[in-house]
Structure formats: C-alpha cells, structure tokens
Amino acid sequence: MRILHTADWHLGKLLKGTERTAEIAAALEELLRLVRSERIDLVLVSGDLFDRPQVTTEAEGAAFSFFYRLQEMKVPALVIAGNHDSRDRLEALSPLLSLAGATVRGEVKLAGRGGVVEMAGGRAAMLPFLSERRLVKAQMLLEGDGTLWKGAYSEGMKRVFANLSTELNSGVNLMLAHLTVEGSRLGGGEFEFHCTNSYAVEKSAFPSQLSYVALGHIHRQQQVAEAPVAWYPGSLVQLDFGEGENAPRGALIVELEPGVPPKVTQVNERWGKPLRSFKVKVEDLDRRLEELATFPGWAKLVIEGRGNPRLREDLFRRFPHLLDVVFELPELERPRKALPVQEEWDWLEAYTEYSRETYAAEPEESLLRAFQQVYEEVHAGEGL
Numbered sequence: 001m002r003i004l005h006t007a008d009w010h011l012g013k014l015l016k017g018t019e020r021t022a023e024i025a026a027a028l029e030e031l032l033r034l035v036r037s038e039r040i041d042l043v044l045v046s047g048d049l050f051d052r053p054q055v056t057t058e059a060e061g062a063a064f065s066f067f068y069r070l071q072e073m074k075v076p077a078l079v080i081a082g083n084h085d086s087r088d089r090l091e092a093l094s095p096l097l098s099l100a101g102a103t104v105r106g107e108v109k110l111a112g113r114g115g116v117v118e119m120a121g122g123r124a125a126m127l128p129f130l131s132e133r134r135l136v137k138a139q140m141l142l143e144g145d146g147t148l149w150k151g152a153y154s155e156g157m158k159r160v161f162a163n164l165s166t167e168l169n170s171g172v173n174l175m176l177a178h179l180t181v182e183g184s185r186l187g188g189g190e191f192e193f194h195c196t197n198s199y200a201v202e203k204s205a206f207p208s209q210l211s212y213v214a215l216g217h218i219h220r221q222q223q224v225a226e227a228p229v230a231w232y233p234g235s236l237v238q239l240d241f242g243e244g245e246n247a248p249r250g251a252l253i254v255e256l257e258p259g260v261p262p263k264v265t266q267v268n269e270r271w272g273k274p275l276r277s278f279k280v281k282v283e284d285l286d287r288r289l290e291e292l293a294t295f296p297g298w299a300k301l302v303i304e305g306r307g308n309p310r311l312r313e314d315l316f317r318r319f320p321h322l323l324d325v326v327f328e329l330p331e332l333e334r335p336r337k338a339l340p341v342q343e344e345w346d347w348l349e350a351y352t353e354y355s356r357e358t359y360a361a362e363p364e365e366s367l368l369r370a371f372q373q374v375y376e377e378v379h380a381g382e383g384l
C-alpha cells in the first residue's frame with residue numbers, strides 16, 4: 001500500500017492581513033500530481049486543514065475540490081481535525097465528504113464508536129486533536145492537584161491510545177493523530193528548540209501494534225519515533241516568519257506492507273512563497289533596500305534604531321510584499337518603560353507607551369500636541 005501523508009495545510013491563513021490561500025491551494029495541486037505520479041492508494045490528512053474555524057469560501061473550496069478530485073482518481077482519504085479546525089464543522093461536513101471518499105473525524109471517538117476504521121488492507125485509528133484542557137480537566141483538575149497535570153496529560157493520552165489499540169488487528173495498522181510528541185523540533189533557521197511542552201506525549205506511548213503513526217501539529221518535517229515509526233510531514237508552505245525558510249516541509253510517501261517496516265520517502269518541497277526577516281541597522285536602511293526590493297517572497301523588516309510612523313508607512317507603500325516592520329533598540333538604549341501597564345493610564349500616556357513599543361522612540365512633540373488637541377475637543381463635546 002502506498003500512502004501520501006500530509007498535514008497542516010492551514011487554508012485561510014492570514015499573515016499580517018495577507019491571505020495565503022492561493023499559495024496553499026497551489027500546493028494542494030502539487031499533492032494531486034504526486035497522487036497520480038506516485039500511484040498513491042490512500043491519502044492521510046493529520047489535522048489543521050483550515051487555519052481558523054471560519055475561513056473564506058476560496059479556502060473551503062480548495063479543500064473540497066481536493067477531495068473531489070481524489071475521488072475522481074478513486075483514491076480514498078482519512079482526515080482528522082487539528083487544533084485550528086472547528087471540530088463541530090468537520091463533523092457536520094463529514095457525511096458530505098464521505099461522498100467524495102474521505103473519512104473525516106472532527107470529534108475524538110473511542111474504540112467501538114468510530115475511533116478505528118477499516119481500510120483496504122488494514123485498520124486505522126483516528127485521533128483528532130484532543131485539547132489538553134478537556135483531557136486534563138476530566139482527569140485531574142477536579143481532584144485539585146495542579147502539580148500533577150503534566151503526568152495527567154501524558155497518562156490520559158496513553159489511556160486513549162490503549163483504548164483505540166483494542167480494535168487493531170494483526171494486519172497493517174495506522175494511527176492518525178494531531179498532537180505534540182516530546183522532543184519534537186520546532187522552528188528552524190537560527191533558532192532550533194526542542195519541545196519541552198508539558199502537554200506532550202512520550203514517544204514510547206504509541207501502541208506497539210501500529211505499523212505507522214501519521215502525525216500532524218508540528219510544522220517541521222521530521223521522524224519522532226522508531227518503534228512504531230512516527231513522522232510529521234510538516235506544513236505545505238512556510239506559514240510564519242519564525243519558521244525557518246529552509247526547514248524541511250512538504251509531504252511523505254509511505255510504503256506499507258504487512259510484516260515489513262514502513263519505507264518513508266521525504267517529499268521536501270518549497271511550495272508557496274518564502275518568508276524572510278531582514279535585520280537592518282537604521283543607518284544602513286537605504287543601502288539594504290535593494291535586497292528587500294528584489295526578494296521574491298513575503299518580507300519582514302527588523303530595523304535596529306528609532307523609528308516613526310511616517311517611515312513605516314513609507315516602507316509599506318514602496319514594498320507591497322513587505323508585511324511587517326519592527327523597530328528595535330539594544331537593551332540599554334531602549335526607552336525606559338514608563339510604568340507597569342496601568343488600568344488608569346490616560347490616552348497620552350498610553351500613546352507614548354505605544355510609540356515606545358512600536359517605534360522604539362518617544363513620540364514626536366508635534367504629534368503629541370495634535371493628539372492632545374483632538375482629545376480635548378472630543379472631551380469638550382462630551383460635556384455638552
């Protein structure tokens with residue numbers, strides 16, 4: 001059996017107000033091309049099809065047409081909800097998507113209640129995202145010991161796995177799950193960090209009958225366990241500036257035969273536009289703008305130095321692919337934080353603090369005077 005494993009599409013993703021759906025839809029076209037050229041028998045989608053519970057019709061349309069076209073190729077799909085998906089909405093859509101050959105689980109279901117499904121050549125346990133809070137709340141919070149919740153999550157997930165594994169048999173067994181496995185690597189680029197999230201599942205927790213664990217949630221493509229073999233395919237496109245431009249992502253092709261370890265082939269692709277943060281000293285800005293102007297992706301500019309609203313607006317106007325501008329000062333030169341955030345700040349104090357945060361600079365006197373004047377006029381009006 002040849003499987004295409006994908007996850008974390010995030011259709012409907014807005015990055016600083018810019019809609020990424022067209023890029024993601026183009027990546028889905030590439031997936032369909034792979035299904036055909038690689039003679040795929042089954043597609044797995046391990047959660048986060050959508051970026052938000054409510055997305056544009058274009059984003060929904062891209063997902064629906066993907067499953068419809070799989071159906072035309074007679075390739076079934078197994079789909080679970082991730083933390084970004086609306087589980088209710090996916091549950092509601094599931095009868096309709098079943099007409100296109102996709103088996104969809106929005107809600108967590110246990111063994112005997114739809115948590116494990118039959119597929120050609122074996123069985124699949126389907127475990128949509130189970131919120132830490134819902135799981136831990138049920139087990140621990142009512143008992144009142146907050147210090148035990150780390151163990152409670154991991155233990156709770158083990159019990160869910162054990163329950164689902166009762167329905168697995170001696171053939172090929174898959175599990176789809178949307179969760180964090182302890183030790184997964186996040187991010188990319190200059191920052192690599194290992195996930196020490198307390199809400200993580202130990203890799204030893206996966207039932208040993210599983211032939212392959214198809215994970216979703218972490219956007220970097222990686223293998224996280226060997227027995228059973230468990231992988232994240234990564235996101236289709238680079239979704240955030242914090243994710244490394246070169247971090248592996250794309251999809252996985254998994255060959256599964258009974259009694260043989262799975263053979264996993266990484267499809268490590270640069271679908272969508274690259275995202276890059278440019279770090280520039282304010283005095284070098286003019287010299288570096290050429291580099292920004294010719295960058296073919298979405299850009300973020302981190303300017304070391306004091307800024308102002310005019311400079312920022314001017315940059316946005318000149319570079320339509322520039323999505324964010326941040327001003328930063330070395331720790332010692334940063335404007336002194338006025339006071340800890342106060343409930344009783346007046347508008348002038350709040351604006352001053354906003355300027356310090358946003359432009360690493362005190363607001364200009366003329367601007368403050370104009371602000372004060374408008375503010376007083378409005379207040380005078382209120383008294384009438």
Ligand SMILES: [Mn+2]
Binds near residue numbers: 008082
């Ligand atoms: Mn995700």
